[in-house]
Amino acid sequence: MTYMKTLSAALMASAAMATAAAACEVTLRSADTHPDGYPTIEAVKYMGELIQERTDGRICIEVFHSAQLGEERDTIEQTRFGVIDMTRVSMGPFNNLIEETKVVSLPYIFRSVAHMNTVMDGPIGEQILAAFEPHDLIGLAYYDAGARSFYNSQRPITSLADLKDMKVRVMQSDIFVDMMDALGASATPLPYGEVYSSIQTGVIDGAENNPPSFESSGHFEVAKYYTLDEHLIVPEALVMSKTSFDKLSAEDQEIVRQAAKESVPHMRALWAEREKASTEKVLAAGAEIITDIDKTPFIEAMVPVYEKHVTTDVLRDLVERIQATE
Numbered sequence: 001m002t003y004m005k006t007l008s009a010a011l012m013a014s015a016a017m018a019t020a021a022a023a024c025e026v027t028l029r030s031a032d033t034h035p036d037g038y039p040t041i042e043a044v045k046y047m048g049e050l051i052q053e054r055t056d057g058r059i060c061i062e063v064f065h066s067a068q069l070g071e072e073r074d075t076i077e078q079t080r081f082g083v084i085d086m087t088r089v090s091m092g093p094f095n096n097l098i099e100e101t102k103v104v105s106l107p108y109i110f111r112s113v114a115h116m117n118t119v120m121d122g123p124i125g126e127q128i129l130a131a132f133e134p135h136d137l138i139g140l141a142y143y144d145a146g147a148r149s150f151y152n153s154q155r156p157i158t159s160l161a162d163l164k165d166m167k168v169r170v171m172q173s174d175i176f177v178d179m180m181d182a183l184g185a186s187a188t189p190l191p192y193g194e195v196y197s198s199i200q201t202g203v204i205d206g207a208e209n210n211p212p213s214f215e216s217s218g219h220f221e222v223a224k225y226y227t228l229d230e231h232l233i234v235p236e237a238l239v240m241s242k243t244s245f246d247k248l249s250a251e252d253q254e255i256v257r258q259a260a261k262e263s264v265p266h267m268r269a270l271w272a273e274r275e276k277a278s279t280e281k282v283l284a285a286g287a288e289i290i291t292d293i294d295k296t297p298f299i300e301a302m303v304p305v306y307e308k309h310v311t312t313d314v315l316r317d318l319v320e321r322i323q324a325t326e
């Protein structure tokens with residue numbers, strides 16, 4: 001291509017983009033802590049494409065990745081107050097705000113990721129989504145986040161004894177602090193963005209997460225021992241500000257809800273691919289993945305956590321129904 005042709009092609013492309021952007025009467029700003037390309041980000045972008053198509057370009061979503069709009073606790077607050085329109089976060093940081101979310105954050109409450117998906121796709125998932133509304137949030141969908149396991153910079157964990165007295169970062173929820181206590185370790189609740197440097201400088205020994213986060217955060221570079229004890233299977237939530245939702249017509253609200261629903265299978269497919277790719281990447285970089293671990297003592301140690309946190313009839317009923325779900 002000649003210089004002039006390249007230039008006019010570039011000008012036409014930017015004019016087309018400007019027209020598309022101008023056509024968006026409403027741009028919903030959505031926050032996420034993960035880097036661009038992560039399955040949750042791509043799923044919300046996909047949802048945005050569906051919405052744009054179905055509203056003839058009137059409504060768009062702009063995804064702000066890499067915690068550009070803040071850490072999860074902040075984006076939840078900002079979404080409640082309508083400063084941000086949407087946020088995609090783990091259910092963990094909701095625990096101290098919305099009682100029902102505690103149930104899905106209990107260690108070993110789900111027998112497998114498939115069990116979690118069945119529960120969240122059914123009436124229990126619906127009940128928990130509805131619990132967001134009194135807190136000025138509209139629960140739109142659940143995403144998959146696999147299972148979370150421990151990693152650290154010190155030694156391979158093959159039993160509870162190896163975990164003893166280790167300083168481990170957890171998400172900011174009392175359940176996770178009590179979980180670490182029950183396991184004989186010491187919990188350090190921190191925002192996600194502070195974990196890398198805290199391990200690197202020795203403020204903490206490690207953290208816990210799923211393989212895609214272990215990889216995309218770079219934590220594997222500073223904490224190479226990763227033990228697949230799978231103590232938490234916490235679903236992720238995509239929530240919208242009630243203030244922003246109420247501004248949409250009933251028809252547009254339905255389009256948003258439906259597009260969120262349709263983004264779920266797309267997300268799950270991306271998740272499966274990413275889990276595999278992340279595992280390969282960390283192994284190639286020298287991480288050690290310990291799979292030979294007896295989970296029984298870990299599961300048994302959780303009794304006091306359930307006793308302390310499952311304290312109301314609503315929570316007891318949810319726990320029983322989850323356990324009874326095949």
Ligand code: GTR
Nearest residue numbers: 089090145171192209210213
């Ligand atoms: C990730 C999750 C994030 C965030 C992060 C954390 O797996 O997708 O939403 O919760 O873990 O540990 O803070």
